[in-house]
Structures are given as structure tokens and as C-alpha cells.
Amino acid sequence: MGELVLSADIGGSHITTVMMDVENRIEVPDTWFRTRLDSTASAQEIIGNWSNAINTSIALKNITPSKICLAMPGPMDYKKGISLIQSQDKYRELYNLNLKDKLGERLNFNPKNIHFSNDAACFLKGELFCGSLSGFSEAIGLTLGTGLGTSHIEKGIAHDSNLWKMPFLDGIAEDYISTRWFTKRFEELTGKSVKDVKEIIDEHKNSDHFKTLFSEFSSNLAKFIYRFAQSKKPLAAVIGGNIANAEAYFLADTRKHLFEMMGYSLPVKKSILGEKSILWGAATSH
Structure with missing residues (x-):
């Protein structure tokens, strides 16, 4: 067994932790x-x-990791571990705190071995490392869900592209490429309120407006990827997030x-790692 890293994916409503053997590209069994x-x-x-979540994964095998690597949304000073989230509906209480020091103290772990990375960048890094983009070097990533995450590779390093707020059509990109667009547009077409894309598929797949909805979305997504690709010149793109599960439509x-x-045909692939892409990206970013 190679060097073990504790990897964590921190979202707005959850945390997922797992022990990773990066050298051998395997997840340590029963530590999820x-x-x-x-x-x-x-x-x-x-x-x-x-x-508590980190300690739970560590305790499941009773092996101390060499590093703790966490993927987290921004804004943040990732190098120093200082959260800069201020005007969002999540993690406001962490503003300006040194999370490396706070976690190190709580876990009795050297803060120098605690690392933070952007979650969107980790998604792309993970897919390049052992996912659907294995073998590619220059690529872009999109996470399609409640919001729009974007990432790109520059000189071998994954970066958050931060294009969710890019001017797009009659608003910004996230207005058209997110769960919010699906629920809003579905209500405009049908007069019915829905919670998310899964509900639209599960309960309204045979409705008259289903094809219209997904036809409009595919057009919006293609226009966005085109503009993204024009600036970054990728060799491939990967999509993930909950909306990617509706790829068939x-x-x-x-x-x-x-x-x-x-x-020409730009390869656009669906993530094969799912949530694990972010965890692998975090584990291999330091």
C-alpha cells in the first residue's frame, strides 16, 4: 500500500470523506x-x-493519513486555508478564519499537511487522473447542478474558471445552465411547479413540453461550451453534477x-467517477 491521503468533498449541504491510496490509484475499502x-x-x-467526518473515515481502518486534502467551493485563499465566502447562503460564519489552523487544532494534525483546493478544479483534475478524461492533457470541466461549476487546465494545473456569472444570452450562464433554469422554464411551459430535474424526468417524461425543455437546454449548453472552448482551446470536455445524470435527453x-x-467534433464526455472525481482531484492536488 502506498502513501495514504484523507480526501474530503465539502459541499453546501454535505461532506464526503474517504481514504485514498494515490500511488496505486485505489480507494481504501470501507473508509467512505x-x-x-x-x-x-x-x-x-x-x-x-x-x-467528526474526517475522524470517522480514519477510524474505520485506524490508519493515520500523511495528508488531509479538502475540496471546497470558493471564494477562498486556498493556499492559506482562509475562507472568503461572505455573501452566499453557506459558510458565512467561516469568513476570514484560518481553517487549516482550526482543523489542525481540532484533529491534532499538523496544519502544514492540511490542504484546500477548489471543488470545480478538483472535479476536472480527478477526471483527468483516473476518470473519463484519462489520456487527455488540455480539457475543460462543467459541473451541472444547483449552480454551474467550470474548470480548465493551464500548464498542467487545474483551475476554477469561475464562468457561472459570465454574461450569457439575456442574463448570466448560471441562469440557463442549472437546476434553476429547468424548474423555471418547466413552470413557464406547463404552469406546474417542480423541485428538480429528476422530478421532471420521473413524473413528466411523457408530457408535451418535455422534448422542448431538453432541446432548449442542449442548445444553451452547446452555446456555452462553444464560448468556453473558444477561450481555452481544450482537447476535450467533461460534464458532471446531478443534471449530467439526464444525459440521455x-x-x-x-x-x-x-x-x-x-x-469539428470536440469530445464531450460524461463523468464516469461521479462524486469520486472531486475526491480524487483533491487527493492528487498537493
Whole structure:
């Protein structure tokens, strides 16, 4: 067994932790742990819940990792481990705190061996490391869910592209490529309120407007990828997030639209790692 790293994916409502053997590209069996979080809680409670999740994964095999690597949304000074989230509905209580020091103290772990990385960048890094983009070097990544995550590779390093707020159509990109767009547009077409894309598929797949909805989305997504690709010149793209699970209804059309715009076929692949792409990306970022 090679060097073991504790990897964590911290979202707005959950934390997932697992021990990784990076050298051999394997997940340590029976160390996966996931629990819900209240990201509006106090700093002490949030850091306590993170620590409990990390300790749970470590205790499952009773092996101390050499590093603890955490993927987390920004804004953040990732190198120093200082959260800069201030105006979002999550983790406001962590603003300006040194999370490396706080976690190190709570876990009795050297803060120098605790590392933070951007979650969108980790998604792409993981897919390149052992996922659907294995063998590619220059690529872009999109996570399609409640919000829009974007990432790109520059000189071998994964970066958050931060394009969710890019001017797009009559608003910003996230207005058109997110769960919010699906629920809003579905209600405009049908007059019915739905919670998410899964509900649309499960309960309204045979409705008159289902094809219209996904046809519009595939067009929006292709236009966005085209603009993204124009600036970053990738060799491939990968999509992940909850909306990617509905690929059967939009991905073929997205590729077709993209081919028409670009004049060549840019590989657009669905993540094969799912949530594990972020965990692998975090574990291999330091």
C-alpha cells in the first residue's frame, strides 16, 4: 500500500470523506463516509462536523493519513486555508478564519499537511487522473447542478474558471445552465411547479413540453461550451453534477449543435467517477 491521503468533498449541504491510496490509484475499502451538514451553523459547529467526518473515515481502518486534502467551493485563499465566502447562503460564519489552523487544532494534525483546493478544479483534475478524461492533457470541466461549476487546465494545473456569472444570452450562464433554469422554464411551459430535474424526468417524461425543455437546454449548453472552448482551446470536455445524470435527453443534441458551431467534433464526455472525481482531484492536488 502506498502513501495514504484523507480526501474530503465539502459541499453546501454535505461532506464526503474517504481514504485514498494515490500511488496505486485505489480507494481504501470501507473508509467512505458521507453526512449532511448545516452550512448556516456556527463556525465551531461546522468545523466540529467536518472533523467528526474526517475522524470517522480514519477510524474505520485506524490508519493515520500523511495528508488531509479538502475540496471546497470558493471564494477562498486556498493556499492559506482562509475562507472568503461572505455573501452566499453557506459558510458565512467561516469568513476570514484560518481553517487549516482550526482543523489542525481540532484533529491534532499538523496544519502544514492540511490542504484546500477548489471543488470545480478538483472535479476536472480527478477526471483527468483516473476518470473519463484519462489520456487527455488540455480539457475543460462543467459541473451541472444547483449552480454551474467550470474548470480548465493551464500548464498542467487545474483551475476554477469561475464562468457561472459570465454574461450569457439575456442574463448570466448560471441562469440557463442549472437546476434553476429547468424548474423555471418547466413552470413557464406547463404552469406546474417542480423541485428538480429528476422530478421532471420521473413524473413528466411523457408530457408535451418535455422534448422542448431538453432541446432548449442542449442548445444553451452547446452555446456555452462553444464560448468556453473558444477561450481555452481544450482537447476535450467533461460534464458532471446531478443534471449530467439526464444525459440521455440532451447530450447527443449538445454534441450535434457543438459540431455545427465548431466545424469539428470536440469530445464531450460524461463523468464516469461521479462524486469520486472531486475526491480524487483533491487527493492528487498537493
